[in-house]
Amino acid sequence: MSLNSAREIWEAALGELQVQVSKANYDTWLKDTVGLRDEGNIFVVGTPRAFAVAWLEQRLHSLIRKILIGVTGRDIEIQFETSPAVAESVSKDTSPAVVTRREASIQGAFASQLNPNYTFDSFIVGECNRLACAVATSIVDKLGCIYNPLFIYGGVGLGKTHLLNAIGNATNGYRVIYTSAEQFTNEYISAIREKNTGEFRHKFREVDLLLIDDIHFLSGKKQTQEGFFHTFNDLYNTGRQIVISCDCPPSTLPSLEGRLRSRFEGGLIVDLQLPDIETRLAILQSKARKLRSTVPLDTLDFIAARYTHNIRELEGALNRVITYAKLTQLPLSLELSQAALEGITPPPPQPPSANLIIEEVSNYFGISPQQLTGRDKGKAFVLARQVAMYLIREETKQPLSLIGKLFSGRDHSTVIHNCKQLTSKLNSDPLLLQQVLNIQNHYY
Ligand code: ADP
Ligand code: MG
Secondary structure, eight states: OOHHHHHHHHHHHHHHHHHHSOHHHIIIIITTOEEEEEOSSEEEEEESOHHHHHHIIIIIHHHHHHHHHHHHSSOOEEEEEEOHHHHHHHHHHSOHHHHHHHHHHHHHHHGGGSOTTOOSTTOOOOTTTHHHHHHHHHHGGGTTTSSSSEEEEEOTTSSHHHHHHHHHHHSTTSOEEEEEHHHHHHHHHHHHHTTOHHHHHHHHHTOSEEEEEOGGGGTTOHHHHHHHHHHHHHHHHTTOEEEEEESSOGGGOTTOOHHHHHHHHTSEEEEEOOOOHHHHHHHHHHHHHHTTOOOOHHHHHHHHHHOOSOHHHHHHHHHHHHHHHHHHTOOOOHHHHHHHHTTTSOOSOOOOOHHHHHHHHHHHHTOOHHHHHSOOOOHHHHHHHHHHHHHHHHHHOOOHHHHHHHTTTOOHHHHHHHHHHHHHHHHHOHHHHHHHHHHHHHHO
C-alpha cells in the first residue's frame, strides 16, 4: 500500500482516538503522529519524539490496535517509531517559527543548567546508593512510564544533585528542565509579581522531564506549593517524568500540603544512605584518578575514615591534601595529609547547643523560637515544645531546671513530664520518630 493510504488510515484512526482519550493526552502524544507504513499485518506509526514511543506502547497500544482493526477491517499489529521526517513535517505544518523558538528557548534556558560532570559514569555505586542508582538509570529509557514521580531522598552531600543531573544528561534529545526548588520558587514569585503565571506554567508544561532538586525548600511556602502542585499535575497527567530530590522522605516533610505529599508518595521513593568505607574509598580513588594524582592507599584510607557523612566533604579533603602537597612540594604521604587536614578534620561530632536545637526544631515545625519556648497550648506548639525539650535533655545533658528556664521559666517537673510524654509518643509513632531523627540530622 502506498504511503498516502497509510496516512489516510491513520487520520481516520486519529479521529476516533480524539474522542476516546483525554484532550491532554491527545494533544501531548497523538496530535503529532503520522501513519508511516502499512505493511499488511503491521502498521507503523511515527512520532517526532523518541520519548513518546515507550509511552504509546505502554499506555495506548491496545486501544490503538482495536481502533486500527476497526478502520482497516484487518487483524493488524501496531508498531511505533521515531521519525525525524515526522518532526520536520510537523514543524512545517504548524507554525515553524513558534515551535523552533520555543524549543530553543527551553534548551537555552535549562539544558545548560545540567552539570555535565555529574553523569552515571562518574557516579560510584555501593550498597548505600545501589537501588537509587539502578532506579535512576532505569527510568532514562522509559520516561514517565514506570516510576513517576521518582522521589530520591538523603542527607547533605550524598549525591542527590549528582543523580538528578545524571538522569538529565543521559536523556539526550529530550526536553529537560533541571531546577532547584529555590529557583522554582523565585521564578514563580516573580511570575506572580509580573502577572505572568500563564507563561510560567506554559514553560514547564513543555518538558518531557522535570528534575527538581531540594524540594524540602518548599516547606511552609504555601503559595509556591500551590504553583508546584499545578505544574506537577500538568506534567503527571500527560505522562511526563518528574524526579524530585529531598533531604527527608515525603512522610516526614514538615509543612507540606497533604495533596502534594500524597502525589509524592504515589510514585517510587528511594533513599541514599551514608556511604560505607568501601564506597568512600572507591570515590576517593576515582577522584584522585581524575585529578591525575597518585595518592598512597594509607592516605586515602586516612581520609575515608575521617569523612563519613558527606561525600562533598570527603572530596574536599582530598583536594586539600593534593593542593597542600603541590604548594609545599612535598611527596603525598600520610603525615602530609594529617598536617593538611589538621584543624579541619572534623572532630567527633560536638553536642549541639540548646539554642541551636531550639532554632532547628522551630524551623522544622514552621514556628518561631518565641512560639516554641512560649506558653501557647496549641497542639502543634505543644508537640514541637516536647521535641525540643527532649532533644535538649538528650543532647546537652543540662540540668532540668536550666532547660525549664529556656522555656519561659517552666520548672523541672514540667520538663520531666513533657519528656516522658514525648518518649511514649516516640514508642508508638514511627513517623514521629523519623521526624526527630531528621531534626537531629540537621544539626549534626
Ligand atoms: P547532595 O545534592 O545530596 O547534597 P551532591 O550530589 O551535590 O550531594 O554530591 C556532593 C559531591 O559528592 C558531588 O561533587 C558529587 O559529585 C559527589 N558524589 C556524591 N555521590 C557520589 C558517588 N556515588 N560517586 C561519585 N561522586 C559522588
Ligand atoms: Mg544537592
